[in-house]
Amino acid sequence: MEEETTKKAEMVKLISAEGFEFVIDKQAAMVSQTIRNMLTSPGGFSETQQGQVTFPEISTHILEKICQYFYWSLQFASGKETEFHIEPEITLDLMMAANYLHC
Amino acid sequence: MAMYIRVKREKTTYFIQCDPTEKTSDIKQKLQALTDQPTDKQRLTLVSSNEILVDSKTLAEQKVENDAVVALTFRKDDDDFEEVNIARPEDFTSFS
Helix, strand or coil, X not given: CCCCCCCHHHEEEEECCCCCEEEEEHHHHCCCHHHHXXXXXXXXXXXXXXXXXXXXXXXXXXXXXXXXXXXXXXXXXXXXXXXXXXXXXXXXXXXHXXXXXXX | XXXXXXXXXXXXXXXXEECCCCEHHHHHHHHHHHHCXXXXXXXXXXXXXXXXXXXXXXXXXXXXXXXXXXXXEEECCCCCECCCCECCHHHCCCCC
16 A cells, blocks of 8 residues: 555645535546646646635536546546446536536 | 545545545544644544444444545534534535
8 A cells, every 4th residue: 555645735625616625636636637737737827836726617516526527537447447427417517517627 | 546435524525545444543644634633633424324433443344435425523622523514505606
């Protein structure tokens, strides 16, 4: 088992439209190409230093689903093939957010 | 990664990577790094069953599964724990 993975530096905070905070592993957040670019680009995004990204246009419910998707994606990549359940009523909003986040 | 749980308090959710064989105390250690609250001031409650998790037991023993929601509460100054408080987004209006 790898040593202490839950250090603050390895976590990022994603903030929804209603101001709810999701603290997730950087590795999970980087499933999103958009977030990966924000966190790794040399352009000096303030997001890079603070490890915090605000999404004023993504609602809490959708952002949580996105975070669950990140972790599901990591599990899937490591060979644990389960289904990812999406409630029909959030499909459109989720697709729009996924499109924006490139994930 | 074996699994993760969602630890919630007020408007914050921590996604914590863990293993079914880890004990509750191991999870509290991880939360200490994130919340700056010592492990003995933390209490974890499995939301689906409303059961308080015991430090010496493993997650598997207490039926804490992948994607489970666990409420985090802190010990107050008068030594009691605060009530479980998980904010709902419906109660807050979006800025957009």
